[in-house]
Amino acid sequence: MDGFIIWLREVLDTHGLTQEELADCVGVSSGHVSKLLAGERRPGRKVMEGAAQAFPSEWVRYLRSWVPQDTERAPEQ
Numbered sequence: 053m054d055g056f057i058i059w060l061r062e063v064l065d066t067h068g069l070t071q072e073e074l075a076d077c078v079g080v081s082s083g084h085v086s087k088l089l090a091g092e093r094r095p096g097r098k099v100m101e102g103a104a105q106a107f108p109s110e111w112v113r114y115l116r117s118w119v120p121q122d123t124e125r126a127p128e129q
Contacts, residue, residue: 056087056095059114063107064089080101 064074071089075082079102087093104111 053096054091055117056100056114057091059110059117060095060103063103063110066110067107077106094122 060074061068063069064071067076071085074097076101078085080099084093084099085100088099
């Protein structure tokens with residue numbers, strides 16, 4: 053399953069939202085959310101931007117999960 057969809061399910065559960073409420077927050081139809089969560093659709097730009105605006109702190113944590121934690125920073129020149 054797509055990492056974004058797993059994250060979206062976590063947001064749904066954490067906030068106790070229905071699919072309809074999540075759809076309103078993100079700016080898409082409840083049918084679209086239903087298909088996303090069922091894996092029948094992939095998230096597009098509108099869904100990702102809507103999620104970022106509706107859930108900014110969760111979005112930052114989601115993005116940080118994609119950054120390797122054991123990498124060293126390149127020396128500044």
